[in-house]
Amino acid sequence: MTLQERDKKHLWHPLTQHQLHPDALPIVRAEGALLYDEQGKSYIDGIASWYTAMYGHCHPQIIAKVQQQMTTLDHIVFSGFTHAPAIELSEQLIALLPDNQDKIFFSDNGSTANEVAIKMALQYHFNRGDQRTTIIAFEDGFHGDTFGAMSASGLSVYNGPFEDFFIDVQRIPTPTTANIETVKEQLQTLITTHRVAAFIYEPLVQGANAMHMFDGGLLEQLLQICQAHGVITIADEVMTGFGKTGKHFASEHLETQPDIISMSKALTAGFVPMGVTSCAGYIYDAFLDNSIGKAFFHAHTYSGTPIACAVALAGIELLQSDAIQLNIQRIIHSHQQFDTKVRQHPLVKSTRQLGVIYALDLAIDMDRYGNKRYEIFDHFMRQGIYLRPLGKTIYILPPYVITAQQLTLIYDAITALLDQL
Numbered sequence: 001m002t003l004q005e006r007d008k009k010h011l012w013h014p015l016t017q018h019q020l021h022p023d024a025l026p027i028v029r030a031e032g033a034l035l036y037d038e039q040g041k042s043y044i045d046g047i048a049s050w051y052t053a054m055y056g057h058c059h060p061q062i063i064a065k066v067q068q069q070m071t072t073l074d075h076i077v078f079s080g081f082t083h084a085p086a087i088e089l090s091e092q093l094i095a096l097l098p099d100n101q102d103k104i105f106f107s108d109n110g111s112t113a114n115e116v117a118i119k120m121a122l123q124y125h126f127n128r129g130d131q132r133t134t135i136i137a138f139e140d141g142f143h144g145d146t147f148g149a150m151s152a153s154g155l156s157v158y159n160g161p162f163e164d165f166f167i168d169v170q171r172i173p174t175p176t177t178a179n180i181e182t183v184k185e186q187l188q189t190l191i192t193t194h195r196v197a198a199f200i201y202e203p204l205v206q207g208a209n210a211m212h213m214f215d216g217g218l219l220e221q222l223l224q225i226c227q228a229h230g231v232i233t234i235a236d237e238v239m240t241g242f243g244k245t246g247k248h249f250a251s252e253h254l255e256t257q258p259d260i261i262s263m264s265k266a267l268t269a270g271f272v273p274m275g276v277t278s279c280a281g282y283i284y285d286a287f288l289d290n291s292i293g294k295a296f297f298h299a300h301t302y303s304g305t306p307i308a309c310a311v312a313l314a315g316i317e318l319l320q321s322d323a324i325q326l327n328i329q330r331i332i333h334s335h336q337q338f339d340t341k342v343r344q345h346p347l348v349k350s351t352r353q354l355g356v357i358y359a360l361d362l363a364i365d366m367d368r369y370g371n372k373r374y375e376i377f378d379h380f381m382r383q384g385i386y387l388r389p390l391g392k393t394i395y396i397l398p399p400y401v402i403t404a405q406q407l408t409l410i411y412d413a414i415t416a417l418l419d420q421l
């Protein structure tokens with residue numbers, strides 16, 4: 001039996017209607033920006049495997065650090081014990097994050113990082129004797145698939161079976177120059193009519209919402225309203241973190257800093273899952289008390305596991321290297337040049353870019369997971385390019401180590417698609 005046949009016996013894949021799409025493609029090896037299937041055919045990983053493997057797959061420098069960690073200390077309970085990799089990672093992250101961030105809390109993935117952020121915000125108010133129960137979020141945002149994170153996600157077309165169990169979330173549109181005054185009024189009204197605990201948002205780019213981008217200055221106005229009313233601001237940087245927007249964190253494009261920041265994905269460079277929720281000192285202080293009841297009772301068995309910390313440390317070292325920083329600038333420039341050529345194409349409705357994130361909308365109507373989307377996907381795969389179109393949006397979010405030649409192959413495949421459509 002082939003790997004593909006064996007896969008079908010017992011595996012249940014995420015986001016997959018197995019009756020329509022029974023075949024998963026076995027990938028046997030990955031290196032740098034390339035994935036290899038069983039026949040040895042290579043695919044350029046144009047989305048860094050969901051924006052995780054930003055320094056390239058199987059990076060030898062990360063492998064060396066992990067190997068070393070594995071032979072020294074594998075795992076310990078992070079309640080009562082501590083260890084050097086976690087301590088060092090907290091120091092490195094705090095140095096990298098916006099100035100107001102002071103404490104680091106570990107969990108397992110992006111959804112749990114947001115779950116922690118939401119629980120932190122709720123308990124922050126609770127501990128101060130101010131019970132607040134409503135969370136504000138953007139329409140069409142995405143924060144993950146656990147219950148709290150899913151409730152905050154506006155992209156809930158596929159959440160039908162669960163909606164009765166959601167926490168209380170009120171939504172506002174992402175701001176534009178045209179709607180900003182209305183959105184500000186909406187936010188003000190929500191804050192006066194509800195007991196609002198927190199506002200959770202993806203700063204500047206909504207990844208799952210087809211890389212929708214919006215203006216930082218407008219977001220800033222919303223954050224200021226929140227902060228004037230004691231509403232905790234939570235920046236979900238799970239997608240945007242670690243260099244993708246051209247700064248280490250998207251929040252750095254703004255002057256108003258969030259109270260809480262959630263991270264995952266590129267944090268552990270595609271090697272192992274890990275989530276981090278950072279917060280300002282005053283959030284942490286609200287949990288200090290002589291009674292245990294005000295402590296934060298949220299734990300995962302693998303919280304702060306040393307191996308994931310070692311990966312994250314190796315990743316941060318790479319992020320700060322001259323080589324990666326130069327690569328980021330090269331990709332930004334390269335996308336800009338491609339954009340000047342492609343944006344005139346009659347089948348391109350609009351294009352947008354922030355840092356190494358580039359997206360274009362096709363001027364045709366398509367369902368998010370419709371047949372046309374799969375045809376386009378196959379077009380790229382046949383040419384050895386892994387892109388994952390979101391409906392009519394084609395986006396590139398390549399690993400920083402992608403070569404100029406590999407990037408050109410992606411651009412050429414997009415141009416060829418436009419000419420064929």
Ligand SMILES: *Cc1c(COP(=O)(O)O)cnc(C)c1O
Nearest residue numbers: 109110111142143144207238239
């Ligand atoms: C991917 C993502 C999440 C969820 O992270 P998981 O690790 O898949 O649970 C949350 N927020 C944003 C912005 C994301 O891109």
